Amino acid sequence: MAKIGYARVSTSDQSMDLQIDSLKSSGCDRIFEEKVSGKKSDRPELARCLEYLRSGDTLVIWKLDRLGRTTKQLIELSHDLKERGISLQIITLGVDTSTPAGKLFFAIMAGLAEMEAETIRERTQAGLQAARARGRKGGRPPLDKSKVEMALLLYDSRKYTIKEITEQTGVSKAKLYQVLNAR
Structure with a gap:
């Protein structure tokens, strides 16, 4: 003690x-x-x-x-x-x-x-409801399929690094690998 x-x-x-x-x-x-x-x-x-x-x-x-x-x-x-x-x-x-x-x-x-955690939850819910009322949905906007196709073409050409492909197309590295693994 x-x-x-x-x-x-x-x-x-x-x-x-x-x-x-x-x-x-x-x-x-x-x-x-x-x-x-x-x-x-x-x-x-x-x-x-x-x-x-x-x-x-x-x-x-x-x-x-x-x-x-x-x-x-x-x-x-x-x-x-x-x-x-x-x-x-x-x-x-x-x-x-x-x-x-x-x-x-x-x-x-x-x-x-407890009050701080509850206040954060309430604010988050209110923000989501307000966004929905204005027609917005949560989450990321859908990815343009043409960008994904372009990323795959660049990848298949074997002329570009993953970093170069993601910079040129705007497709994230994670999304590119997800699409590559799926095909």
Whole structure:
């Protein structure tokens, strides 16, 4: 049952002293430090930190945006921590998910995730219905048969590479191979 800290700043000229001091004051046994933008998905120290954490541990961060920039990132991470039995403590928010109020935070995050997924589904369905009402159908437009025939002629001539054929005709490589395999 260790307290593990994670500190991050976006650029190498920024100082993480405030975060480190706060994490130490919170009783962190180990602190992972990283100088990388929160927009980057590849954050090696965060990955090491998450791998290091065990059930019963607490991940301590100074501010919520240190973990991720998007709601989706934060929701996925909070869900992963909860599933693994790891508490999350956010110093500036006074949130500690090992407490009843902190558990409410996790529940709110899960609710937001569900709401976001449902909203995306609703928007997608509404967009499809609106397109259908205007006479549009989903999916790709049908491929011009003359382009496929031209692609086959070029292929059979053995004078052109697949790349050249696809560039000249607009027929995708996958479609060309599909037609070739079918004949």
